[in-house]
Amino acid sequence: MDHTPKTTAISRIAYTSTIAKGIFIRDTSALLVMHDSKSCVAAADFNNDGSIDLFVGGRVIPGKYPVTPKSYLLQNDGKGKFKDVTAQMAPALQSAGMVTTAAWCDIDHDGKKDLIVAGEWMPISIYLNKGDHFEDRTKDFFDRDYSGWWNTITVADI
Secondary structure: OOOOOOOOOOOOOEEEEEOOOOEEEEEOOOOOOOOOEEEEEEEEOOOOOOOOEEEEEEEEOOOOOOOOOOOEEEEEOOOOOEEEOHHHHOHHHHHOOEEEEEEEEOOOOOOOOEEEEEEEEEEOEEEEEOOOOEEEOHHHOOOOOOEEEOOOOOOOOO
């Protein structure tokens, strides 16, 4: 089996459902084609339009470890179709690292979902939601880079 970039062996699959019917239907057009291996999906309504949007963490480019793969910020159009808005809203996420985990939370208490990501050979990174874009504000929350081999993030209010 071919697992090099551009192969369909690691293609995306989405299932959509209407809550009233509870039936899931395979929808191959909901997500864009993403050829690299992905590690995680974190869902939240980051633009506050009532539709769940997605962060998809890039894990590895097949056959090219440890080259950094692309991660994606996908905006839901309200009909279950997702558009890649990474370049416009969070260009730093395109090359964030080999992401293994991500979580959404309102870390700065401004009513907007912010994104926290971590991964292999990378620091825990915090991207604040400024409404029309995300800013890497990691240094506002940590006194240094906490680089490591992070596997998971758990958000807690302590």
